[in-house]
Amino acid sequence: MFPNKLLSSTMATISPLLSVKPTRGLVDEKIQIIVRNVPPRFPVTLHSLFHSEDKDYWEAFGHYTSDNRGTVTVSEHASVGGTYEGTEPMGLLWSMHPAPGSRTGLRLRKMNVLTPMVVHISVYSGHVTEGFSKQSPLATVDIERWYLAPGVRRIDIRDEEVKGTLFIPPGPGPFPGVLDLWGGGGGLVEYRSALLASHGFVSMALEYISTEKNRASNLHIKYFEKAFRIVQEHPLVMKDSVALFGLSLGTSITLHMAAYSKAVSPRCCVCVSGMTDTELNTNYIFKGGRILGGVIWKDIMLPIPTDPGLKVDMGRIKCPVILIVGEDDQNLAAVESAEDLTQMMRAAGNEHLLTTFRYPGAGHLIEPPYTPHVRASKFMVHQTGEKVTMLWGGYPKPHASAQEDSWEKILRFLQQHLYPSQDSVPKAKL
Amino acid sequence: MFPNKLLSSTMATISPLLSVKPTRGLVDEKIQIIVRNVPPRFPVTLHSLFHSEDKDYWEAFGHYTSDNRGTVTVSEHASVGGTYEGTEPMGLLWSMHPAPGSRTGLRLRKMNVLTPMVVHISVYSGHVTEGFSKQSPLATVDIERWYLAPGVRRIDIRDEEVKGTLFIPPGTKGPGPFPGVLDLWGGGGGLVEYRSALLASHGFVSMALEYISTEKNRASNLHIKYFEKAFRIVQEHPLVMKDSVALFGLSLGTSITLHMAAYSKAVSPRCCVCVSGSHVQPINSPFKDVSEKFQENRHKIRFDEEGGVIWKDIMLPIPTDPGLKVDMGRIKCPVILIVGEDDQNLAAVESAEDLTQMMRAAGNEHLLTTFRYPGAGHLIEPPYTPHVRASKFMVHQTGEKVTMLWGGYPKPHASAQEDSWEKILRFLQQHLYPSQDSVPKAKL
Numbered sequence: 001m002f003p004n005k006l007l008s009s010t011m012a013t014i015s016p017l018l019s020v021k022p023t024r025g026l027v028d029e030k031i032q033i034i035v036r037n038v039p040p041r042f043p044v045t046l047h048s049l050f051h052s053e054d055k056d057y058w059e060a061f062g063h064y065t066s067d068n069r070g071t072v073t074v075s076e077h078a079s080v081g082g083t084y085e086g087t088e089p090m091g092l093l094w095s096m097h098p099a100p101g102s103r104t105g106l107r108l109r110k111m112n113v114l115t116p117m118v119v120h121i122s123v124y125s126g127h128v129t130e131g132f133s134k135q136s137p138l139a140t141v142d143i144e145r146w147y148l149a150p151g152v153r154r155i156d157i158r159d160e161e162v163k164g165t166l167f168i169p170p171g172p173g174p175f176p177g178v179l180d181l182w183g184g185g186g187g188l189v190e191y192r193s194a195l196l197a198s199h200g201f202v203s204m205a206l207e208y209i210s211t212e213k214n215r216a217s218n219l220h221i222k223y224f225e226k227a228f229r230i231v232q233e234h235p236l237v238m239k240d241s242v243a244l245f246g247l248s249l250g251t252s253i254t255l256h257m258a259a260y261s262k263a264v265s266p267r268c269c270v271c272v273s274g275m276t277d278t279e280l281n282t283n284y285i286f287k288g289g290r291i292l293g294g295v296i297w298k299d300i301m302l303p304i305p306t307d308p309g310l311k312v313d314m315g316r317i318k319c320p321v322i323l324i325v326g327e328d329d330q331n332l333a334a335v336e337s338a339e340d341l342t343q344m345m346r347a348a349g350n351e352h353l354l355t356t357f358r359y360p361g362a363g364h365l366i367e368p369p370y371t372p373h374v375r376a377s378k379f380m381v382h383q384t385g386e387k388v389t390m391l392w393g394g395y396p397k398p399h400a401s402a403q404e405d406s407w408e409k410i411l412r413f414l415q416q417h418l419y420p421s422q423d424s425v426p427k428a429k430l
Numbered sequence: 431m432f433p434n435k436l437l438s439s440t441m442a443t444i445s446p447l448l449s450v451k452p453t454r455g456l457v458d459e460k461i462q463i464i465v466r467n468v469p470p471r472f473p474v475t476l477h478s479l480f481h482s483e484d485k486d487y488w489e490a491f492g493h494y495t496s497d498n499r500g501t502v503t504v505s506e507h508a509s510v511g512g513t514y515e516g517t518e519p520m521g522l523l524w525s526m527h528p529a530p531g532s533r534t535g536l537r538l539r540k541m542n543v544l545t546p547m548v549v550h551i552s553v554y555s556g557h558v559t560e561g562f563s564k565q566s567p568l569a570t571v572d573i574e575r576w577y578l579a580p581g582v583r584r585i586d587i588r589d590e591e592v593k594g595t596l597f598i599p600p601g602t603k604g605p606g607p608f609p610g611v612l613d614l615w616g617g618g619g620g621l622v623e624y625r626s627a628l629l630a631s632h633g634f635v636s637m638a639l640e641y642i643s644t645e646k647n648r649a650s651n652l653h654i655k656y657f658e659k660a661f662r663i664v665q666e667h668p669l670v671m672k673d674s675v676a677l678f679g680l681s682l683g684t685s686i687t688l689h690m691a692a693y694s695k696a697v698s699p700r701c702c703v704c705v706s707g708s709h710v711q712p713i714n715s716p717f718k719d720v721s722e723k724f725q726e727n728r729h730k731i732r733f734d735e736e737g738g739v740i741w742k743d744i745m746l747p748i749p750t751d752p753g754l755k756v757d758m759g760r761i762k763c764p765v766i767l768i769v770g771e772d773d774q775n776l777a778a779v780e781s782a783e784d785l786t787q788m789m790r791a792a793g794n795e796h797l798l799t800t801f802r803y804p805g806a807g808h809l810i811e812p813p814y815t816p817h818v819r820a821s822k823f824m825v826h827q828t829g830e831k832v833t834m835l836w837g838g839y840p841k842p843h844a845s846a847q848e849d850s851w852e853k854i855l856r857f858l859q860q861h862l863y864p865s866q867d868s869v870p871k872a873k874l
Contacts, residue, residue: 015609015671015863017633023579024454037863118580120600139633142581142600149453150548151572170550171570176445200447200569419445419467 016044018123018139024116026198027145027191028369028407030089033074035066035123038138042066045082045124046074047132048092049099050117056106057099058372060084060092063127072123081127084397092121093145094400096372100130105378105389108371113194114154116144145370147191149198154190157204161218162227164206165190166234167197173236176243176267176418178203179228183248183273186382187211195368196245199411201418202237203245204230208253209382217382224253225263232264241418245270245410248332248364252276252312255341259316268417269317270410272324273364275337276312276344295379295388302333304340314341315348322355322413324406326362330393334364357409362402363394369407373399446474448553448569454546456631457575457624458813458851460519463504465496465553468568472496475512475554476504477562478522479529480547486536487529488816490514490522493557502553511557514841522551523575524844526816530560535822535833538815543627544584546574575814577624579631584623587637591651592660594639595623597630598669609674609700609862610664611636612657616681616706619826620644628812629678632855634862635670636678637663641686642826650826657686658696665697674862678703678854681776681808685711685756688785692760701861702761703854705768706808708781709756709788710745725827738820738835740774748777748784758785759792766799766857768850770806774837778808801853803846807838813851817843 017036025031038044047061062079064072075089084091098106110117122137148154151170157163165188169175178201180193186209193203206227209217232242244266246254251274258269305311323341325334338356345351359366363375379390394402447466455461468474477491492509494502505519514521528536540547552567578584581600587593599608611634613626619642626636639660642650665675677699679687684707691702693713712719724744732740749755767785769778782800789795803810807819823834838846 017859017863022452022455022459023631024574024576025452029452116580120581140581140600142579144454144580146454149572150546150574151550151570170572171448171552172566172568198453415447419447 016123016138018121018141020121020141020143022143023141024144024146026149026195027117027147027371028195031093031143032089033092033121035064035072035139036070038066038070038072038123040066040068040070042070043125043127044072044138045126045128046072046079046092047122047124047128047137048096049120049122049132050096050108052108053111054106056102058096058108059099059132060096060372061128061132062088062091082129088397090370090400090404093119093370094372094403095396105376107365107374107377109189110147110191111189113147113190116146119143119145147194147198152194152197154194157230159226159230161223162206162230163188163215164204164227164230165193166202166204166231167193168202168236169197169200173202174238175200175202175236176241176414177201177231177234177237178243178245178414179224179231179266180205181208181224181244181246181250181253183250184209184382185379186217192245192368201414202231202234209249211380211382219253221257221261222263224257225261228257228264228266238418241267243268243270243414243418246274247272247366248274250274255312255314255317258319258321259312259314266319268320268322268413270322270324270413272366272406273326273329273332273334275332275334276314276341296330296391298330298333298393302336304333304336311340311344314344315350317345317350317353320353320355320413320417322410323357324366324402324410325356325358326364326366326394326399326402327358327360328362328393328395328398329364330391331364355413357406359398359402359406361395361398363399364392365394366399366402366406369400369404371403372396373403446553446568448551448571450551450571450573452573453571454574454576456579456628457547457577457815458628461523461573462519463522463551465494465502465569466500468496468500468502468553470496470498470500472500473555473557474502474568475556475558476502476509476522477552477554477558477567478526479550479552479562480526480538482538483541484536486532488526488538489529489562490526490816491558491562492518492521512559520814520844520848523549523814524816524847525840535820537809537818537821539622540577540624541622543577543623546576549573549575577627577631582627582630584627587663589659589663591656592639592663593621593648594637594660594663595621595626596635596637596664596667597623597626598635599630599633606669607671608633608635608669609676609858610634610667610670611676611678611858612661612664612699613638614641614657614677614679614683614686616683617642617826618823619650625678625812634858635664635667642682644824644826652686654690654694655696657690658694661690661697661699671862674700676701676703676858676862679707680705680810681707684708688756688758688761691763691765692756692758699763701764701766701857703766703768703857705810705850705854706770706773706776706778708745708776708778709758709785710748710754710777710781711756712754713756714753734774734820734835736820737833739823739832740835742774742777746777746780748780755784755788758788759794761789761794761797764797764799764857764861766854767801768810768846768854769800769802770808770810770838770843770846771802771804772806772837772839772842773808774835775808799857801850803842803850805839805842806846807843808836809838810843810846810850813844813848815847816840817847
């Protein structure tokens with residue numbers, strides 16, 4: 001057991017100091033980690049520990065050597081081993097994995113956004129790779145990571161038909177709005193909407209694939225139009241500034257509505273890890289292939305059909321679209337789909353509306369930054385009740401970079417199209 | 431009423447963006463405020479609003495003009511009017527004052543440290559000076575200011591005699607042990623926890639001690655044995671390094687700190703933090719009689735033009751009789767002394783000069799580090815909470831309620847709080863956490 005005090009040759013004790021800032025932040029805010037007061041050129045391990053809502057332990061660690069002043073500055077020094085390597089200011093968060101001995105197939109998601117994720121950041125003596133819980137760290141700092149900024153309001157939407165959660169930023173408004181559509185995993189996933197509201201958007205997380213036995217899924221276009229109007233008609237929302245934001249199956253719905261809906265018109269669309277598939281019922285997924293260790297759905301849609309009746313007619317899109325593609329997506333043929341829809345738009349003459357960001361080494365689940373990447377996880381196929389291990393693809397570092405970069409690009413895209421700026425408007429008269 | 435959207439000549443609307451980071455921070459952490467998307471060279475007002483535990487409204491505001499890109503960056507641009515002027519990143523917090531129409535004599539203190547202070551930061555169109563609640567801002571961001579970092583534990587200490595609150599830094603399986611602090615407030619009395627909460631958030635086990643009771647059924651206790659017992663509670667805590675416990679005093683708490691450092695046979699502080707205090711006190715009689723001695727000098731109390739009570743002259747001139755001052759030559763540990771030059775409550779400057787001379791004569795002046803702050807008053811507290819020049823004060827010995835003049839002016843007092851807190855933390859870290867520089871090369 002390592003002593004938590006370093007004994008010097010004169011038997012005086014030295015106490016290392018660990019500083020992590022901010023101790024309370026939004027999940028997409030960066031942290032600064034500095035270790036001081038260890039001996040010079042001394043090996044230490046920085047470690048993170050998180051106890052999830054599902055009661056699993058997630059951890060990450062990096063091996064460092066202090067500089068001549070006995071300091072480690074994570075944003076400037078390189079980790080030489082651990083769950084991440086190199087100079088990675090946020091490595092202790094995005095490289096977390098389930099602790100040894102955990103259940104398999106886990107995915108880290110915060111379902112209750114009213115409380116923060118509490119992460120314990122510790123520094124250990126030496127280059128430790130296992131048995132962290134059996135040792136005493138030199139120092140520990142607890143940090144909170146929030147999806148919800150102060151003042152954001154959370155409102156349950158339980159319309160006769162529509163089930164969702166609305167998040168409203170603090171302040172007078174009016175605000176731009178977002179209808180937030182997750183993927184085929186279903187349920188009511190709130191955290192991205194909470195974070196969007198924390199960035200000044202009224203955002204509604206919508207449940208359309210039910211995980212409850214007594215509630216049907218609803219994939220009819222009218223359901224989404226109704227949900228869109230709930231956001232658009234909210235007194236604090238700017239009617240002409242409502243976007244659609246989709247991930248995976250949510251992207252299919254987004255493109256479908258943007259192209260075909262007569263009832264609603266999104267101001268712009270965010271399409272993450274998605275396709276142009278036109279079939280809104282998901283029976284197609286049963287044609288999937290199975291591979292040892294994980295189900296790969298990617299090839300289901302390949303080759304991309306040439307028959308226009310099987311794809312969204314991208315020429316009908318009239319609003320800006322940002323497309324986020326993980327090149328190692330194993331769940332959807334995202335790359336092939338992106339190329340195909342780009343060609344469709346080029347041919348139709350509306351390619352100028354499209355902005356695409358492709359991320360090598362990123363997988364399917366491109367989410368807000370700094371939460372850990374998982375290459376595969378347990379997944380419930382709702383239509384059949386089957387539980388499989390789904391291969392999402394991606395590798396930790398490139399996937400983390402994709403999450404960080406795409407989130408920034410997405411927020412800027414939304415701000416640009418939903419908040420006209422001074423540059424795009426003639427000189428104001430006041 | 432100003433529209434919260436700015437209408438352009440083509441009737442398209444522009445929405446200003448307000449960013450404040452971090453939205454959740456410790457009270458001593460700085461905030462970055464940026465306004466974007468207003469027209470270029472456009473006047474705006476940044477405004478802060480806080481609803482206190484006592485249900486009063488406190489606010490501050492600064493007048494800015496956006497740059498050519500329609501941006502205001504508070505850390506780089508100067509406020510040209512309001513409750514603060516100049517380039518002041520934290521001005522919206524430290525320059526807060528009670529909103530017009532408030533009760534008088536207020537002081538802003540957070541008594542419940544388990545919850546944050548929630549401050550509403552807004553940007554308004556134009557240079558607004560009043561009536562903020564009647565107008566719609568262009569944008570608002572809420573921020574939380576915490577005295578307690580995540581993971582810090584708060585423990586009630588209700589010994590047979592000792593009443594206090596202990597705060598312990600995070601880390602349940604180790605690390606620790608930590609250095610300790612016995613935290614002594616001033617004659618206002620009661621159990622004031624926020625400074626100890628903040629010290630624990632910086633890695634110290636800190637106990638806030640109540641020694642002047644504000645309850646009728648509980649007596650005050652100024653006997654030195656009470657403080658020695660409290661000190662030992664900190665020192666003997668399993669997570670505290672026995673040889674690294676400091677005394678931290680403000681005002682009357684400084685008097686107690688110096689008395690214990692010089693005379694206690696039972697406890698030995700590793701170092702002392704002395705804010706806005708004095709070594710002048712009756713030595714030949716028990717410390718607990720200090721308030722009686724105080725009463726004898728009541729005739730020296732003065733009043734300012736608004737009826738504020740000035741206690742500064744009570745201990746002037748500084749006595750030459752050694753029986754009326756702590757024998758500073760007996761101090762054996764490092765001392766940091768924080769002095770507000772405009773302190774109207776206590777003769778802090780004169781005391782500082784006198785005690786420095788005593789230590790010089792005794793040969794232990796090397797233990798003393800003094801920081802004097804021009805324009806700062808008596809209540810030098812952790813940074814960014816507002817300065818008040820005077821406030822209502824209950825004189826416990828007599829039950830009198832007066833308006834006490836503390837002294838100081840907003841900007842220099844805010845600077846003093848910011849700078850002294852940084853100096854104090856560094857002093858405590860230096861003396862309670864020996865660093866690599868001061869110890870021969872480690873063997874591991």
